[in-house]
Amino acid sequence: MKRWAPYPFVRIVLSFIAGIAVYLYTGKEFRYSPELFAFFVALYLVLYLVSRRMKSVEANTLAGIAGLLCFAAGGMWVTHQHTESHQANHLGRLPSSPAYYMGTVNDYVVQKPGYQSTVLQVEQVQVNGQWQSATGKVQLSVPHDSNREYELGYGDRLLVKGAPLPVAPPSNPNQFDYRAFLENKQIHHRHFLQAHQYQKLDTDPSNPVLYFSIYLRRQLDALLKASVDERREYGISSALILGVKDELDNSIRDAYAQTGTMHVLAVSGLHVGLIYGILALLLASFKKTARQRTVYATVILGVLWLYAFITGLSPSVLRAAFMFSLITVAVVSRRQHNIYNTLSIAAFALLWYNPYFLLEVSFQLSFLALLGIVYLQPRFYRLLTFDNRLLDKGWALFTASLAAQLATFPLGLYYFHQFPVYFWLANLLVVPAATFVLYSGVAALFFSWVPLLNTVLFKIHFAITWCMNEFNLLVNQLPQAVINGIDISVSQTWLLYTLLLLFILFFAYKELRYFAAATAVVAVLAVQEIREMSEQRVQRSLVVYNLRNATAFSFLQGRQATVVSNQALALQNYTFNIQPYLWHKGVPQASVYTLVDTPPSGISHALLPDSNSLYVWQGKRMLVVSKPIKIQPMPDFEVDYLLLTQNVRIKPAELQPFWFKHLVLDASNAPWYLQRLKPQLAEAGIGYYDITEQGALVVEL
Structure with missing residues (x-):
């Protein structure tokens, strides 16, 4: 093995990275990193003095380990200092939502179809009629419908009406976690603005170099x-x-x-x-x-x-x-x-x-x-x-x-x-x-x-x-x-890098032990793959997805899936909202149908006289209601899932003749519709599952 002596900074940065990783993956709630750093610095000084007196390899080794632990603790401390959500006046710690807030644009302005996006560094908020200092970043989206190239620019100071909302978690299974992505940039809130909701006060860039850049x-x-x-x-x-x-x-x-x-x-x-x-x-x-x-x-x-x-x-x-x-x-x-x-x-x-x-x-x-x-x-x-x-x-x-x-x-x-x-x-x-x-x-x-x-x-x-x-x-x-459609876990990623490292060591030093260890890693990966494929062969699930202004659900059995929607799905909708879950389940490509199509064998579908659809799959019945109900169910006919879609005109009393276990409100319904319907359902004593608030409904059978 090569000696570590020529690579002092490699040891230092690996220790520093280890400290950062420990802090990040233990929940970011460890509050004693300064004390821990001070302890290891003191320990290193003591061991260094002892090693100078004893002049032994063991003492030098212990002092070196303590020094690396100093850098690990330093990594934890630096990460804690850069975690803005811990600050007492952070947006996420306000006692109530602000009516107004002021801040400065401190990032690039990115063009999107119909709008522009940037980040606002908050400086002040108005809570209960009083202005107070605050900190935090808000991702702003502003409409872009003027002749100007950019609605906003770096350094613009804005007065914004309303309160930003916390970034929502992924609304569909295995979907890209945009909330975690923004949190890593210290952005915890978003605000979709209308043109009348913000006013440019002046331009005061915090970094003139970046402004001119x-x-x-x-x-x-x-x-x-x-x-x-x-x-x-x-x-x-x-x-x-x-x-x-x-x-x-x-x-x-x-x-x-x-x-x-x-x-x-x-x-x-x-x-x-x-x-x-x-x-x-x-x-x-x-x-x-x-x-x-x-x-x-x-x-x-x-x-x-x-x-x-x-x-x-x-x-x-x-x-x-x-x-x-x-x-x-x-x-x-x-x-x-x-x-x-x-x-x-x-x-x-x-x-x-x-x-x-x-x-x-x-x-x-x-x-x-x-x-x-x-x-x-x-x-x-x-x-x-x-x-x-x-x-x-x-x-x-x-x-x-x-x-x-x-x-x-x-x-x-x-x-x-x-x-x-x-x-x-x-x-x-x-x-x-x-x-x-x-x-x-x-x-x-x-x-x-x-x-x-x-x-x-x-x-x-x-x-x-x-x-x-x-x-x-x-x-x-x-x-x-x-x-x-390749889906691997974090542990499998580490195993693949371990395998790569072992092969590099084997070819570099021609020692059989590295090849034997690589063989063991391959065996572990093979066992994991065999176990995963065995589980996938018997898996069954029903998912109702959260797609804005659209109805979509899937029936999955083994490594095959059928996706049904109210209209032809846009490629972007399918790729970002549905495909990650199917790939995670080992489905390379699903069959896609609309509500008026006849699904493949194994799924029974009946288009009812009132143009609503009934699906029967794996002993489960799902009634998809997109039109006013004009039929009466047969006695003792029970539906497992009754799905209300597309702002269908219906009163809770009209649902009483149906025996159903779960009432589902999907994301094709408009906010005004849900706001009006949900109190009526609550008054009638009918429980419901709101896809727009609770995320996709995933039923593992």
């Missing part, structure tokens, strides 16, 4: 939009160069995701690395004297941070710019730098700044991909040698893509539930193409003031972007281009 990015984005004619190519260009994804076409976004090349559209370490690489190549011979090295570092650092500035100082770019800055400083100081220590220093500094970065998918994937490229790529590259320069560069690119994909493979399965089969082919051409898109786009923007040259550069930029898009669409149309 966002302003410059908007100006450059407007220049791109005016110079790149096609919307599809403009969306890719803006996303790849500036990180603005507002105009990104959904079909092309899906194509990039399913070919494993989505990373080129997220301005991140790849883009900073490309800029660093071309600068390092151009200035390679400019490091002979101390003065030349100073110019070398100044140029590289200046360009890297200028690029970070024009891309809006996004966290992913800041991470990469900081890391390459450390590498540049090490190069010009002629000190031997260890890339693992450099990565660790960058990770430690970023997590100290905001420990919640650890939970960001981009943070996890970027560092894992870099580790994969640093360690695995040189070993893959040495497997084959080519005399041809072009083949050699292609092989280097292929091995880098393979290393990054392998390092992020388990995490990609866990988060995205898919595996792009032709990632190696797509990255082989898309990454070089993206390189030229970036270089040509930056050059076109830089020379936009030169009359003829800017036209030529934008034409070249457009042509390369168009070719890259067409190639991605072509790869996406290949047979079995992507394997969807």
Whole structure:
């Protein structure tokens, strides 16, 4: 085994990450992290003094362990300090809801169809007629129906009428937890505003640097939009160069995701690395004297941070710019730098700044991909040698893509539930193409003031972007281009990384014990898979989903499912609300029908004379009422689930002739309808299940 001595910062950052993880995954309620940190610091000082006196390996080891525990406790303390919900005047701790609140826009404004979204840092609230200071972040959504490009901007101070609402939990089983996603950004409330509910007071940006960075990015984005004619190519260009994804076409976004090349559209370490690489190549011979090295570092650092500035100082770019800055400083100081220590220093500094970065998918994937490229790529590259320069560069690119994909493979399965089969082919051409898109786009923007040259550069930029898009669409149309529906747990993700590490150790040290341990991990994964498949063969469930303005329910048996809805489901509705649960249950693709269709065998369906529907499945009866009831049930006819939908005109008295176990109000009903009906049901003594408030109804049989 390699000794740990050359990697001090690796030990430190791993301990720091362990402290952050312990705090985050124990409920964020541990209030004694400062005391714990002080205890371990005192313990370390005592053990350090003892080790200096005893001068033994054991004493030094104990002092070293205590030092690492200091960093772990420090990680807990820093995370506690960054958890805004613990503050006494936080929005979530107010005694009653505010009538008004004031705050400052402190994030980018994101364009959405028909509205714009941003984050407001709350400063004051009016509670019971009195203004008082408050803290907290609110995700604001404001209508965008004017001729202005942006309704709001960074630094705008707003007066808002009404109270923000806590972010709702997922309303359907296994749905993406948007509440947890926002909580990691310290956002606990949302407010969907009408135009008359807010007023702009003035503009007072808390960070002038970020304010001018966002302003410059908007100006450059407007220049791109005016110079790149096609919307599809403009969306890719803006996303790849500036990180603005507002105009990104959904079909092309899906194509990039399913070919494993989505990373080129997220301005991140790849883009900073490309800029660093071309600068390092151009200035390679400019490091002979101390003065030349100073110019070398100044140029590289200046360009890297200028690029970070024009891309809006996004966290992913800041991470990469900081890391390459450390590498540049090490190069010009002629000190031997260890890339693992450099990565660790960058990770430690970023997590100290905001420990919640650890939970960001981009943070996890970027560092894992870099580790994969640093360690695995040189070993893959040495497997084959080519005399041809072009083949050699292609092989280097292929091995880098393979290393990054392998390092992020388990995490990609866990988060995205898919595996792009032709990632190696797509990255082989898309990454070089993206390189030229970036270089040509930056050059076109830089020379936009030169009359003829800017036209030529934008034409070249457009042509390369168009070719890259067409190639991605072509790869996406290949047979079995992507394997969807992969659902793994957190424990299985850790097991896959353990397996990967054991194989790396086996090939590095040629010791059989690592292969034996890898075999044991494979056995555990196989047992888990066999057990899961056995459970899925006998599973049965009925789910009524929470889909706004729509009725949808599913019958699931084994690894097959039938989804029924009142209308043809939009792809987005199905993908985000229904598909995650089916994938979790092992159903790769469900059969989809509407209420007027005849479902497959195994499900009995009767369209009643009053146009309502009766379903019988697995001994359960469900009556779906979307029209006024005009029939009388047969004596002793019992319904398990009576589903009221689409604002059906009905009175509780009309339900009395029906024998039903559960009355369900689904999300196709409007708020005004539910507000009127529910008191009537309560007065009649009829219990109900409101999908809009309680989430999807899941019945496991």
